[in-house]
Amino acid sequence: MNPDLLLYPMFTHVLWVAFLYVLLTLVRAPAVWGFIKSKKESWAEVEPRISANLSNQFEWPLLFYVVCVLLVSQGSVVEPAQVWLAWVFVAGRLFHSFVQILTNNIRLRGLVFTINFLAVLAMWMIILWKRLLS
Template sequence: MAAHVALVAFLYVILTVARAPAIWGIGRRNDGSNPWASLEPRISANLSNQFEWPLLFYVACLILLQAQPIPLAVGLAWIFVGGRIFHSLIQVLTRNVRLRGIVFTINFIAVLGLWAIIVAGYWHGPAA
């Protein structure tokens, strides 16, 4: 979860940098235009995405953290975080919607896997 928070914080930083020419005039081109104008909407959209499906990731992690999660759950959590990083890079730096969809599907399945572990009870739940 901390790795995902770091990703979100980084996205806020680059969004601030991308908006700086328009908001503060810092980094404007000689003609007054914003050199980041084409990236700013994609960064903003990606940042919004970090508060949608990841919400279910956080809830699953909090449930699993009530006890010692099995290694499969930890692996799925890392797949999710790695996938979110890759998804962000694709969304911000390319327009490859097909690849972004594939990476999102991997993230989606990783979170569903976490929830399957919870629902099936294959974790070391809290002691009675």
């Protein structure tokens, strides 16, 4: 497959991170601009979850971007599995955000993170395996 196909899941994740920044700004704006008088009126419960989730978007995803950039920069054909795993990773990041922001379900969040973790790890294993065989 064309390595440029990896740009689509990467860009989708970039758009998701941009959306989270906008969401965090909107949630914080009333308190910052003095539109609310007490914490009870604010988004006090959800704001830390959005902030934590936004921080999470710069941890494990870093390794996703590195493997994708390596694959794209090589310019050679990539395995269909790597493109599929990239989409699994991005879908998992979106689902992880929903779970982290909208619920307190730590078990489900851990399960979703494991799927993301394994998808990126598999992408790395495939690139390494191909390198060792060539």
